[in-house]
């Protein structure tokens with residue numbers, strides 16, 4: 001073998017071996033991650049679970065039934081339909097907040113179609129919910145999470 005070829009291949013082997021060694025002894029700069037990831041409980045649980053949601057929805061619904069401004073919407077509901085409204089709303093909120101319920105009612109669009117609900121009327125209903133959440137001392141961050149969910153139904157309910 002040609003001497004130059006021998007030297008070049010020797011150098012290449014030496015380079016390869018040192019690169020390998022450097023790679024091996026490269027200190028591990030990654031810090032051990034000691035943080036503990038705590039999964040946040042579903043909003044349903046943080047709100048206090050089924051009893052708390054049922055109490056809030058019942059109080060909220062009764063305010064809607066008693067509000068003269070909302071009489072054109074809720075005035076025609078007899079007791080059976082009022083109770084159905086309460087039960088369905090409990091399931092709706094329970095399911096939407098990650099609880100173990102199955103909502104069996106109509107879609108928000110179908111349930112409110114033809115009622116002629118305006119943004120102003122939606123706000124009246126929404127504000128009743130805010131009042132009840134405050135009356136029940138629901139912490140503001142939890143209120144915000146719940147109200148965002150409810151607000152997301154607006155475009156399916158309002159017809160203007």
Ligand code: HEM
Pocket residue numbers: 070073074077081085088089092104105106107111112115117121122123125126150153157
């Ligand atoms: C704020 C967001 C709202 C939510 C989350 C909501 C939720 C619901 C749910 C779950 C039902 C039962 C669905 C069914 O019967 O299958 C329902 C029915 C009803 N909603 Fe709403 N609703 C909202 C806003 C409104 C507004 C703004 C009005 C009008 C003022 C309204 C009036 C009604 C009435 C009258 C029913 C009874 C329908 C019936 O029994 O045929 N809702 N709603």
